[in-house]
Structures are given as C-alpha cells and as structure tokens.
Amino acid sequence: MQTKTRTKLPKRADQADQVRMLTEAIGAERIDPALPYMPQVFNMLKQAILAIRLIPGTPLSEAAIAEVFGLSRTPVREALRELSTEGLLDIFPQAGSVVSRISVRLIEQGAFVRGALETANLMDLVTRLDSNGRARIEHIIGLQRQVLAAKDYEGFYAQDEAMHKLFFELTDRVPVWHIVNQGKQHVDRARMLISREWKESSQRAFGDHLRIVDALFAQDKVLLAAALAEHFARVKESVLAFSHISHQQFFVE
Template structure:
C-alpha cells in the first residue's frame, strides 16, 4: 500500500478520515487486518494518533478491535444489512415526514433542482452522477427536517452500509425504479403530505435493500 505522509501537526481526525476513505473505496476491504506499524510508517506518524483514529472508526462500526488479535476492517453480513436498513427506513421516513411539514418555498425549489439532476443522470445512464445526486437529495431532506440527532445517526448508519461490497444501483432496473421513488417522495413533500412522504421514503429505503439482496443472491448463484 502507498500513501502520502501526513504533516506532523495533523490531528488523529485527519488520520481517521484518510483511513475512512480507504475503507469506503475498498482499498482496505472488509476483513482486512489493519497493520498499525505499516500505516504509521506510511503516514509518518507515531502509533498514538493512529490508535486514536482507529478508536474513532471502531465507534462508527467501520473497524473491529479484537483483544490480542488486533484491528480488522468490519465485515458486514446480510443480517447486518437487514437490520441497518430497517432502522434507516424508520429514521429517514421520519425525516421525510418532518420535511413535508417544514419545507419553505426555497427548500422545495432546492429539492426540485436536485431531482432534475437525478433525472439528467438517469437519462444519461450516469450511475456515479445519479449516486451523487441521490446523496444530495437525501441530505437535503434531512437538513430540512432539522433534527441533528436524526442526522447524526443516519450519517453513521450510511457509513456502515458503505462497507457492503455491492451497490443497489447496479441491480437491473434499479436506477429507473429509484428515480420514480424519489419523484414520489418529492411530490409528497411539495404537497405538504407528511404521512405520504414518510411512507414513500420508507418504501424507497426498503427497495434499496431488496436490490442489494438480489445482487448478492445472483453473485452467490454464479459462484
């Protein structure tokens, strides 16, 4: 592994962010043993800030600290995904409900603008662009809901989901389905329909989990 050295004045948060991105990109895949000595040498730091960074990642569920065995990148199971998505559906559903009640004209316009980006990416078959616009849409709904506790928990759970080796948008037909689901959520928010917004957001999150399960099933059958 190669990595640029971190300046001496950097804090352990920067180390944590560097490692976080390497985990999300699967440069450090699930199940990988974290070689503290090698990482400390690569970054040009002592073991102390590295260990503090690993504690941060452990609190986020991204690494697992095993007594007398060291630190490993967390492996997420199908059961884990079932449980995380079930919680996500509840939390994001609540955000959508709150957003439908609180959104002002400027915030509604912003959601419409983001949805236009989703439509453009879908029309171009641009999965990366769609993913970015999807993230922006969900984040905007959460910001409109204006509940920092919900936002914090959702952010941490989304980090865990990124440990999955698969992406729901690669499931056949999922991109078009996701676009339609976002449109339905947006329509409910624009109509100031909190119950409809909550129900549609929950259904959207559940559909994402089902798409991941189809991908995993197909890969298992191929193996």
C-alpha cells in the first residue's frame, strides 16, 4: 500500500470545466457495459494520472466523473477510494478529491525496490533466455526505435514498460512485476513530465536499453549488472534533479 502524500485542499472548480478536462484526459476510451464499472473507471483515471494527462493538483469531483462516464456515483466513489489507497489521489471530506502531488520520498523508495528486484530477475534470465524470448525482446527494441523516431514520447514510455514487464514474463514472475510497478508509480509520473521537457532523456534511456539487452544476450552478468546500475541510477538522478528544477508545485518531499 502506498504511503499517502497530502496535497492542498482543492479549490472549487466549475463542473463544466471538470467535465471538459476529464473528457480530454480520458480521450476515446469508453465504459464497456458488459464489464464491471468500478475497475474500468479506476484504470482509466489511473492511466490519465500516470501519463500526466491529469496533472498533480487537479480537482476531481464524483459528479463530473459520473457525468463523463455516464454512470451513477457509486462505482466512481469506489474508484476514487482505490486511487487514494494507491497514493494517486487525496480525498478531502466535504471538499472533494485532488490528484496527489508526486512524492520525492516515494520516488526514492520505488527506485530502490525496482533496482533490487529487476536486477535479481535479469541475472536469473541470463541462463533461462531462449530464442523465442530473444525475438520478443528484439521486437520491443524495434518498437522503441520507431516511436522515438516519431518523437512519440508517451509511446516510448509504453514500450519501455512493456520491455521491463517482458523480462518478468520470461522468468514466470509476473506477480513480482506487479510489485515493482505498484512501487514506482511516482517515478513514472515524474518520468512522463521529464520526457515532455527533456526530450533527450528518452534517447538516453533507449541507449541504456541497448546496453542492457546486449549484455543479456551475451550472457555477461558483469556487464549486465553495470548496465542496470547505470540505468537505474540515471533514472533516479534525473527524476530527483527535475523535481528541484521544474514544476516544483507538482512535487512534495
């Protein structure tokens, strides 16, 4: 469970303004009436928050969300509670909810968990990787190259996530990936901000990925450990530096 980081009491926002903002953030996604409503609302809002389409400090009212999705308030209220549990939303009784600020402390903790678990997993993958796994990794590297060439930085983030998840799929440890993913949500939000303003950060990350994959394919654990340590340190340092340089109102210690 995420440790909560409180954001300032939300300002009252016109519901029509919130509806417009939410509609833009959600995009073309729609509720499937054949599936449970709460998980769909939760996932759509969560992805909008992680992608910074809903920025820290954004007020979110049950009424506006219910209007956008065409639902009653009950599944919306449950989704907001779940987002609060994950540390992505602050709920103020009688005042509404607001997207939480990005926690520097949780960034540091998430980076620690990710570095430890991913490094251990990849060291094990060195001796377990087969030709099918190599082909799947090469495919994702190709997709990363394509989205970077198109300057699609949100697309690069998605393929970055896909690659790291694949590493856990190839060792049959997807539940461990879920632990890593849960712990790095504040890192992910900061990375999305960085990718918008420091375009070179995605290129550097791609270079790191190439070195990691080369070492993995060569079954060189020494080079792999070094490449991973450099990659995770670079991500952490760039995120922490960004938090003190740009958009400081989006961060909290």
